[in-house]
Amino acid sequence: AMVDELLDLHRIETRAGIGFEKHNYLLTDLIHEVLAEFAIPKGRQAISLSLPPELKNIELYVDKVKFKQVISYIIDNAYKYSSNEDSVSLYTSFNTANNALDIEISDEGIGVAETDIPLIFERFYRVDKSGNIPGMGLGLTIAKEIMMFLNGEIHFNSVPNQGSQVV
Numbered sequence: 001a002m003v004d005e006l007l008d009l010h011r012i013e014t015r016a017g018i019g020f021e022k023h024n025y026l027l028t029d030l031i032h033e034v035l036a037e038f039a040i041p042k043g044r045q046a047i048s049l050s051l052p053p054e055l056k057n058i059e060l061y062v063d064k065v066k067f068k069q070v071i072s073y074i075i076d077n078a079y080k081y082s083s084n085e086d087s088v089s090l091y092t093s094f095n096t097a098n099n100a101l102d103i104e105i106s107d108e109g110i111g112v113a114e115t116d117i118p119l120i121f122e123r124f125y126r127v128d129k130s131g132n133i134p135g136m137g138l139g140l141t142i143a144k145e146i147m148m149f150l151n152g153e154i155h156f157n158s159v160p161n162q163g164s165q166v167v
Contacts, residue, residue, distance in 0.1 A: 020063040020149055027051075027058045027092065027101065034071045035090075041079050048089035055092055058101060066146045070154075073139035074105045074166045080133050082109025082163065106165040112158040120156045140166075 028051055040046055060067065071090075078088040086108035095102045112120060112127050119125045121144045124137040140156070147154045158164035 020066060022061050022063050022150075024059040024061050025064055025067075026056075027060055028056055030060065030062075030064065030067060031071070031090065031092070031103075034068045034075070037068070038072055038075055043084045044079060045087060047075060048087055050089070050091040052092065055094065055101070058094075060101070062150050063146075067150065070143040070146050071103070071105070073143045077135075077139060077166075078105055078107035078109070078164070080135065081127060082107040086163070102167050104165055104167045106163060108163040111160040111162050111164055112156075113160055114158075117156060117158060121154075 031049070031051060035047060035049065038047075075088065075090070082088065088105070088107045091104045091106070093102050093104075094100075110127070116125075116127065120127075121140050122137075123141045125140075126135065126137045127133075140154075144154050155167045156164065157167070
């Protein structure tokens with residue numbers, strides 16, 4: 001898995017997004033496909049989903065595979081860094097301030113210290129220094145690179161012991 005992630009990151013960076021196959025897709029279809037393909041960890045509740053009706057016909061011009069990869073990485077982290085009792089949610093909204101669609105994935109997990117937030121998208125950065133939580137520290141790095149080539153942004157907010165939000 002680590003080799004695949006490293007190769008994927010290398011391909012994305014060296015090709016600068018060339019090779020992405022962008023088409024128009026309905027937001028709701030993309031989100032439902034990701035959730036249908038995502039394996040909820042054993043003992044965990046399904047992700048809480050909010051797709052407002054006014055966004056039902058919103059289309060995104062994206063590489064479907066890469067977009068779904070971003071959402072999957074973030075959902076995976078939300079589950080990994082929270083306990084069985086904590087909820088994970090995905091909320092979509094239209095941000096009128098910047099005229100953009102926001103997709104927010106949040107958890108009620110361990111959170112990240114404010115001093116570590118600037119490092120969250122760095123290669124191999126791990127919130128869990130103990131090694132008890134699986135992963136290589138590449139998922140959010142890859143997600144940020146993909147979003148850059150999809151002309152999107154990714155932001156991370158967190159409060160220790162209260163959870164994190166990725167928008």
